[in-house]
Amino acid sequence: EIVLTQSPATLSLSPGERATLSCRASQSVSSSLAWYQQKPGQAPRLLIYDASNRATGIPARFSGSGSGTDFTLTISSLEPEDFAVYYCQQRSSWPLTFGGGTKVEIK
Amino acid sequence: EVQLLESGGGLVQTGGSLRLSCAASGFSFSNYALNWVRQAPGKGLEWVSSISGSGGTTYYAADSVKGRFTISRDNSKNTLFLQMNSLRAEDTAVYYCAKMAGYSGGYSDYWGQGTLVTVSS
Numbered sequence: 484e485i486v487l488t489q490s491p492a493t494l495s496l497s498p499g500e501r502a503t504l505s506c507r508a509s510q511s512v513s514s515s516l517a518w519y520q521q522k523p524g525q526a527p528r529l530l531i532y533d534a535s536n537r538a539t540g541i542p543a544r545f546s547g548s549g550s551g552t553d554f555t556l557t558i559s560s561l562e563p564e565d566f567a568v569y570y571c572q573q574r575s576s577w578p579l580t581f582g583g584g585t586k587v588e589i590k
Numbered sequence: 591e592v593q594l595l596e597s598g599g600g601l602v603q604t605g606g607s608l609r610l611s612c613a614a615s616g617f618s619f620s621n622y623a624l625n626w627v628r629q630a631p632g633k634g635l636e637w638v639s640s641i642s643g644s645g646g647t648t649y650y651a652a653d654s655v656k657g658r659f660t661i662s663r664d665n666s667k668n669t670l671f672l673q674m675n676s677l678r679a680e681d682t683a684v685y686y687c688a689k690m691a692g693y694s695g696g697y698s699d700y701w702g703q704g705t706l707v708t709v710s711s
Contacts, residue, residue, distance in 0.1 A: 517697045526701035532694045574696025578651050579637040
């Protein structure tokens with residue numbers, strides 16, 4: 484099973500600041516990694532797939548990069564609606580696995 | 591518009607059974623694989639199971655649910671199921687059904703709002 488480790492667990496930032504979230508895989512997943520956003524009481528939303536492709540309707544301030552074992556989700560300038568929990572997920576091999584999440588909170 | 595509506599959750603005793611359903615609309619149901627993903631209270635996301643569009647191929651989270659949970663689908667009724675047997679306290683979670691993205695299998699591009707399963711003695 485591929486283990487995904489996200490860091491930091493919590494990121495405290497102000498609106499307008501840049502957010503950089505990390506996801507590290509226990510073995511290479513090539514580019515087979517996605518990022519999801521989840522707000523309290525809501526279902527997750529797909530943001531990025533295959534490491535760097537934005538899903539339909541996702542604003543350009545969200546970008547993903549990386550391959551192999553190290554991945555980054557960047558939010559270029561935080562909007563109030565971006566404060567949420569973010570999860571990475573790999574589809575390189577079964578079982579599908581998620582990271583533990585990074586909470587982006589208002590400073 | 592893609593819609594996924596889960597039902598069937600509730601309170602069940604340890605060792606009991608429950609069958610979750612997910613009614614889908616807004617897409618060509620049989621053409622897409624589907625997932626169940628769960629989230630324990632205050633915890634992260636955990637993939638549970640996936641099924642191919644035809645229903646002929648299934649996958650399960652090996653240690654936590656294999657042998658106890660069964661995923662299935664009825665393409666004539668656009669409905670996904672999760673039969674859960676021998677339920678344990680650690681199965682308590684919100685269960686989401688999710689549609690696999692057609693452009694990149696393995697990712698979930700649409701999610702239902704979830705149904706809460708509570709397992710208690």
